[in-house]
Amino acid sequence: MPRSFLVKKVKLDDFPAGLDAPYGRARADFGSRLHEKGYISDYMAPSAFEGDPEAALKVPSPDSLYPGGRGDFGGGDSEPPDSPHSGMAGGYINGDAAVSEGYAVDAFFITDGRSRRKVSGGAAARNLPRHTCGECGKSYATSSNLSRHKQTHRSLDSKMAKKCPTCGKVYVSMPAMAMHLLTHDLKHKCQVCGKAFSRPWLLQGHMRSHTGEKPFGCAHCGKAFADRSNLRAHMQTHSAFKHFKCKRCSKTFALKSYLNKHYESACFKGAAAPLSPLHP
DNA sequence: CTGGGGACGGGGCCC
DNA sequence: AGGGCCCCGTCCCCA
Numbered sequence: 001m002p003r004s005f006l007v008k009k010v011k012l013d014d015f016p017a018g019l020d021a022p023y024g025r026a027r028a029d030f031g032s033r034l035h036e037k038g039y040i041s042d043y044m045a046p047s048a049f050e051g052d053p054e055a056a057l058k059v060p061s062p063d064s065l066y067p068g069g070r071g072d073f074g075g076g077d078s079e080p081p082d083s084p085h086s087g088m089a090g091g092y093i094n095g096d097a098a099v100s101e102g103y104a105v106d107a108f109f110i111t112d113g114r115s116r117r118k119v120s121g122g123a124a125a126r127n128l129p130r131h132t133c134g135e136c137g138k139s140y141a142t143s144s145n146l147s148r149h150k151q152t153h154r155s156l157d158s159k160m161a162k163k164c165p166t167c168g169k170v171y172v173s174m175p176a177m178a179m180h181l182l183t184h185d186l187k188h189k190c191q192v193c194g195k196a197f198s199r200p201w202l203l204q205g206h207m208r209s210h211t212g213e214k215p216f217g218c219a220h221c222g223k224a225f226a227d228r229s230n231l232r233a234h235m236q237t238h239s240a241f242k243h244f245k246c247k248r249c250s251k252t253f254a255l256k257s258y259l260n261k262h263y264e265s266a267c268f269k270g271a272a273a274p275l276s277p278l279h280p
Numbered sequence: 281c282t283g284g285g286g287a288c289g290g291g292g293c294c295c
Numbered sequence: 296a297g298g299g300c301c302c303c304g305t306c307c308c309c310a
Binding site for chain 2: 176179180183197198199202205206208209223225226227229230233234237253254255258261262
């Protein structure tokens with residue numbers, strides 16, 4: 001993997017404005033989640049993530065990486081990225097007609113893993129006041145969203161807690177409860193094989209297995225995937241950094257799932273329960 | 281045994 | 296409140 005792949009910043013405004021509408025929010029959201037979850041480390045220089053297991057858990061401050069601060073790209077000084085269209089022609093990846101330009105560009109942001117942009121038209125972009133949760137500090141565009149979020153801070157033994165009549169799971173947040181109830185209602189049925197799903201997008205993803213559509217292309221090697229999660233996992237295989245480490249034999253893995261598999265393998269056969277991995 | 285990919289479930293957040 | 300979209304994680308299969 002070329003070093004530049006790991007360190008370059010992205011100037012999103014270089015991309016066609018037409019791509020903004022459907023993907024702007026997703027990209028911004030993805031970027032912020034990368035910071036929240038620490039996955040930004042996947043595409044960073046390895047030094048901070050090697051050796052000391054504690055260090056591996058520390059996520060560098062986004063502000064230190066982006067002089068412009070969170071939610072910005074640090075002004076117009078960003079280097080142009082490796083072309084998101086490299087290996088693609090007219091929005092196609094490896095000649096795969098199912099790959100839209102929008103998705104191809106979107107995939108690039110997964111590739112880069114650090115991209116973020118101002119949400120055009122959003123409250124943040126317009127500098128509107130945000131509604132911040134006093135308990136965890138998360139902020140929301142509307143008081144309504146904040147109110148909904150605050151439900152998640154209720155105690156499990158709160159009077160507001162409700163139990164799922166089907167499986168008995170307890171929820172303190174009514175939106176979460178409503179969401180959960182949907183998982184028992186498989187009303188989205190595949191017309192091809194009859195398999196049923198609780199969510200329309202689960203069916204959409206499933207349909208790709210019938211149509212062969214692979215809208216998520218890897219900007220690094222051009223390989224296309226039907227599922228974004230699978231593209232993400234694939235991107236990790238491009239990373240030279242394996243920061244999931246077996247505590248017993250010190251072997252390292254690029255993906256947590258590989259480490260988990262390793263724990264189930266001979267390394268721990270006949271041994272006590274696995275020690276906690278680098279990333280618990 | 282490891283690496284990689286396909287398929288999918290669940291929950292969070294935004295509009 | 297509902298719909299849509301997203302990410303995280305897991306299971307399974309195969310090379």
